[in-house]
Amino acid sequence: MSSPKDITIYDIAKELHISAATVSRGLNDHPAIKKQTREKIHETARRMGYQQNIFASNLRKQKTNTIGVIIPHLNSYFTSTVIAGIEKVANQSGYNLIISQSLESVRKERSNVDTMFNSRVDGLLVSLASDTEGFDHFEFILQKKIPLIFFDRVVEAPNCSSITINNFQAGYSATQHLLDQRCRRIVHVAGNLRSSVYDGRHSGYKQALQDFGLDYDSALVLFPDLRDPDPGRTAHDILAMDTLPDGLFCVSDTQAAAIMSELRRAGVKVPQQIAVVGFNNDLLSRVVEPALTTVYYPGQEMGEVAARTLIRKLNQEEEHQPNNIVIEHRLIERESSLRN
């Protein structure tokens, strides 16, 4: 774990002919310690190369100053901005992070929760795997009174706050945008409807059609496997439809971009024949051709809000009224859907 002999507070105490308790207080800037003593302690600690032993401290304090973060995938622009936001707030408040990915699998998620628990995280920030159903693998976390907050992909749970966008509204306005562009046969490339975000977007799609007086046609809703997406097949499915659709609303930019690229390879004109809307404002949405219309929502802010909410709860700053915080989203119109 480290070199033969680490410096402890006892070494400092001996050096200064004071007690270890005083050294401990001095290092933690306890107000009862004389300023002069405190400074001497700090200086000696620095000189001797002292490093606190967090384990001893944690063991004693019954607190780890660590926040666990469980996310479906590291591998996206959105996720990495969320984490940057969490990290920023956490570091400001003296918390460390343990991050792990569920890779969209409940099984892995379950084991992640266990690991987090064993690491005695003070609190947990979770965005669910897309095939997670139910809440049972979090029950014991709540029983142990470990604060738990969901973000983005959430689940209704007693006593848990959540940070989301209004996915229904986002799906609604994405679809409405396509309708405004004179699309009448709109394919929705959906995600697992067990997942709150995909369910919301799908419902929004449905409602927008209905409000426009169009029938919902389940043949137009596709469910590719998000864990192992094969945009080639999805594109193929679309091309094989009796009547080609004229609009495409995908739950992610990566899906949208990949499918769009396949469609164009097959000679389909975007947006003239098929207008395309993605989701997330991923980096690639600006790079593909045509640039993707997409729904933007601020990952960094979502991360910051989630972390701040958790830390407030950890500090008991307020009665833990669990509440649902909704972050703003925005449709960004680009060439992939503009037909005028």
Place this chain on the structure above:
Amino acid sequence: MSSPKDITIYDIAKELHISAATVSRGLNDHPAIKKQTREKIHETARRMGYQQNIFASNLRKQKTNTIGVIIPHLNSYFTSTVIAGIEKVANQSGYNLIISQSLESVRKERSNVDTMFNSRVDGLLVSLASDTEGFDHFEFILQKKIPLIFFDRVVEAPNCSSITINNFQAGYSATQHLLDQRCRRIVHVAGNLRSSVYDGRHSGYKQALQDFGLDYDSALVLFPDLRDPDPGRTAHDILAMDTLPDGLFCVSDTQAAAIMSELRRAGVKVPQQIAVVGFNNDLLSRVVEPALTTVYYPGQEMGEVAARTLIRKLNQEEEHQPNNIVIEHRLIERESSLRN
């Protein structure tokens, strides 16, 4: 940190009328414990909802079973495959991970190293920020005898193994490929030359030109800020050149894709007028149009090898002969550079 009263080995011991030491041994499957006792211990532990207190264990064992990983950015396909590889091997061997990003800044990297040290990681896996020069902020890690291994973006350091690809060769063959495609005026969009990977790729580019009998022209080598890339400006710089180049070798796919998209927007034909080669085989390299020729190297494997090497060292399985492991790379030819 958890509910009022956690179950400890003493509770189990009392329940079974045996000693805490026996419980500890039983839980750790110590061979000296009778099978029957061991099973009884495990079962009681499960029944009572026992969870090990890692801090007490770490404190006692002077070992954390944790590996620290410092990387420039979470936000790329390559990085996330590397981490998946590290995670796989680490979990198999019972190690946990602490991950943090330097965001391409030495300052943040330095503080990450400190945090890792304070968390008493058993070993450290590092890919350097692009502006890192020198090695001083790792000195104390080595002094404390914490095994340190670099991967991808490495630095010459005493007693440290490293896992890389041959960036010189990769840069060489990317450039050679462009020369084969009849490019004679090849722009290199480089990275900070302090960084091993970018330096290697740049040298390879240089050497390939020279071997082909072309002069190296520093006006053709651009250095965009990787932390805040503005491909618009880089593209603009290229378009403003007296003679337009006919080839483009970028140190990353994201750069290549973004610049290519700008160039095409300005009416440049790719690959006919300018052939483009990227690096990393990022997800987007297959999605952009035309698909990007790129250099592939296996992130997952790099991660696995790095983790395996570190764990071997931690287990002292072999004399720590520091060595340089080189992973294979491969040029993937796609439409963005094929002019025939």
Place this chain on the structure above:
DNA sequence: TTGAAAGCGCTAACAA
């Protein structure tokens, strides 16, 4: 303003 002392939960040397 400081010190003495107990104990957080676990592991391992030594003893039986």
Place this chain on the structure above:
DNA sequence: TTGTTAGCGCTTTCAA
């Protein structure tokens, strides 16, 4: 095969 015991390094109560 199991138990006794000490101690990892720190914080905090109580006392001075």
